[in-house]
Amino acid sequence: MNQTFTYLKTVIAALLFPALLFGQADGDYRSAATGNWGTLATWERYDGGSSSWLAAPSAPTSADGVITIRAGHTVTIAAAVTADQVVVDAGGTLNNNTVSANLTLNDGAGDDLTVNGTYLLRALNTLVGSGVAPSVLVNGTFDWFSGTLQVATSIANGGILNLDLAFDKNLQTTLTNNGTVNWTTITSSGSIAFNNGSFINNGTINELFGINAGFTLPAGTGSFVNNGIFNKTTVRTFFNNTVSFTNSASGTLKGIGTYNLNNFTVTNVGNIAPGNSPGLMTTSAYMVTTESPTIRIEILDGSGPGTGHDKLDFNTAATNVDVSGTSLIVTENTSSPLQAYTIIENTGGGVITGNFAAVTIPLGYSITYTPGVSTTVVVTKLAVTLPAVWGDFTAIARNNQVNLTWKTLQENNVSDFVVEYSTNGRDFSPLTTVAAAGNSSSVQQYQYTHNLPDVQRTNYYRIRQTDMDGKSAISAVRLVKFGKAGLVAVTALPNPVRDRLQLSVQADHIRVVLTDLSGRTIETRNLQPGNHELNMSQLAPGMYQLVVFQNDKLIETQKIMKQ
Numbered sequence: 032m033n034q035t036f037t038y039l040k041t042v043i044a045a046l047l048f049p050a051l052l053f054g055q056a057d058g059d060y061r062s063a064a065t066g067n068w069g070t071l072a073t074w075e076r077y078d079g080g081s082s083s084w085l086a087a088p089s090a091p092t093s094a095d096g097v098i099t100i101r102a103g104h105t106v107t108i109a110a111a112v113t114a115d116q117v118v119v120d121a122g123g124t125l126n127n128n129t130v131s132a133n134l135t136l137n138d139g140a141g142d143d144l145t146v147n148g149t150y151l152l153r154a155l156n157t158l159v160g161s162g163v164a165p166s167v168l169v170n171g172t173f174d175w176f177s178g179t180l181q182v183a184t185s186i187a188n189g190g191i192l193n194l195d196l197a198f199d200k201n202l203q204t205t206l207t208n209n210g211t212v213n214w215t216t217i218t219s220s221g222s223i224a225f226n227n228g229s230f231i232n233n234g235t236i237n238e239l240f241g242i243n244a245g246f247t248l249p250a251g252t253g254s255f256v257n258n259g260i261f262n263k264t265t266v267r268t269f270f271n272n273t274v275s276f277t278n279s280a281s282g283t284l285k286g287i288g289t290y291n292l293n294n295f296t297v298t299n300v301g302n303i304a305p306g307n308s309p310g311l312m313t314t315s316a317y318m319v320t321t322e323s324p325t326i327r328i329e330i331l332d333g334s335g336p337g338t339g340h341d342k343l344d345f346n347t348a349a350t351n352v353d354v355s356g357t358s359l360i361v362t363e364n365t366s367s368p369l370q371a372y373t374i375i376e377n378t379g380g381g382v383i384t385g386n387f388a389a390v391t392i393p394l395g396y397s398i399t400y401t402p403g404v405s406t407t408v409v410v411t412k413l414a415v416t417l418p419a420v421w422g423d424f425t426a427i428a429r430n431n432q433v434n435l436t437w438k439t440l441q442e443n444n445v446s447d448f449v450v451e452y453s454t455n456g457r458d459f460s461p462l463t464t465v466a467a468a469g470n471s472s473s474v475q476q477y478q479y480t481h482n483l484p485d486v487q488r489t490n491y492y493r494i495r496q497t498d499m500d501g502k503s504a505i506s507a508v509r510l511v512k513f514g515k516a517g518l519v520a521v522t523a524l525p526n527p528v529r530d531r532l533q534l535s536v537q538a539d540h541i542r543v544v545l546t547d548l549s550g551r552t553i554e555t556r557n558l559q560p561g562n563h564e565l566n567m568s569q570l571a572p573g574m575y576q577l578v579v580f581q582n583d584k585l586i587e588t589q590k591i592m593k594q
Contacts, residue, residue: 128156142168247274359408
């Protein structure tokens with residue numbers, strides 16, 4: 032009985048007082064048919080006195096109430112219009128596609144344009160803002176094919192922004208994407224020109240270029256912040272020109288082709304993930320050098336880079352790539368064959384410098400690269416699982432003490448590490464034992480301080496790694512040399528050298544210059560405390576000089592014999 036009575040009240044309210052049920056107010060407009068905005072037959076106006084929709088006495092403006100474009104209707108702006116509280120229902124279309132027909136949103140309550148259907152901005156028109164803070168909310172589809180956006184616009188979760196056709200788009204406001212952006216270029220142009228504009232991506236951008244495109248900065252300032260996914264799907268180039276480009280900790284740059292990003296305009300603490308996967312991505316050295324991103328590589332099979340496994344190439348001309356702030360994560364398909372995989376390469380003419388801040392590789396893999404020498408980073412799937420894959424091992428003297436630090440990139444049933452010491456480089460004895468993590472596929476760091484080195488001689492150190500089954504393996508040897516004048520800043524071994532000259536650097540602000548006996552410079556390196564090497568394998572046999580500077584002051588010259 033109560034349910035029947037409630038239903039009858041609802042029906043009566045809908046018949047007698049429709050405004051109460053559906054929220055219409057006196058002066059609201061809605062589309063009556065498809066047509067031009069300025070055509071009276073396109074509209075109906077709500078009359079509060081009669082509680083009914085009547086033929087519109089004039090086209091709607093910002094002085095009127097809510098303006099609704101209903102499902103199945105397309106309203107075209109054929110001349111300049113000023114409006115407020117415009118709602119495009121799902122299935123409806125607002126067509127801003129006539130030359131010199133700007134739409135001005137005069138800021139009122141709430142979103143000034145809510146798109147649940149489709150809004151098309153084209154014909155070089157401008158979506159103009161007037162008032163305090165006009166805004167656009169897109170729950171449906173915004174087709175921005177050309178023209179200028181001056182009103183703060185948000186693409187909602189589930190909303191779509193289509194950037195299409197061969198025309199530049201001018202951004203003079205804040206554009207925030209929480210949904211999906213499909214960015215298509217055809218045969219020319221299609222870039223986004225910033226003029227005091229900002230683009231914040233919290234959702235997904237799908238690059239679908241037919242020609243190279245990106246961001247330009249003809250005037251003012253511009254910034255792009257990626258908190259979501261920027262997905263390149265073509266081999267075309269995306270560029271940021273001089274627009275500030277930030278890939279945040281939650282952001283991912285993925286896909287194929289080239290990200291050509293400028294120096295001094297890039298901040299990258301997010302993810303770089305070539306492929307979708309797999310895939311081959313090319314980018315600038317500036318995406319890594321002085322930055323702290325995470326590179327994510329997937330290995331599927333042995334068919335090669337770009338098809339069987341992801342690969343990241345750096346193409347900045349004659350520029351080294353410093354990975355010291357970068358984390359590397361490699362994952363695999365367990366059916367991947369036993370072989371080597373080149374996953375990173377500097378193809379621009381420089382080398383790879385620094386040591387990764389962290390490395391995670393699958394158990395059973397090794398990683399190979401030599402900072403300052405290598406142009407590639409290679410991971411190799413081995414027939415057997417190594418008990419430990421070594422990372423850095425350094426010996427640095429401070430205040431007549433030697434601080435030893437070492438890393439493992441992975442551990443498999445490792446028991447402990449024994450620090451061994453020698454003063455002649457042949458006979459080693461244990462100093463201490465350090466417990467190992469045991470089993471790990473991420474970077475583990477260890478350290479030990481030798482309080483009583485021999486300050487009159489050369490001190491040699493190595494690490495003996497012991498497995499839980501009793502087997503052991505030994506690290507490379509590191510040395511710290513003292514002389515009559517105290518600590519030796521740079522020690523070079525072996526001498527004579529055949530291929531690679533190992534440098535133990537024990538002081539800050541060191542620069543070494545390798546020359547021949549005529550004084551011709553062969554190589555110059557700025558070095559921080561730690562272990563480095565010079566590749567002399569391509570040099571002719573004979574005598575060379577290693578000239579050492581500290582703070583640009585000459586401190587010593589060493590003779591080096593190349594065999």
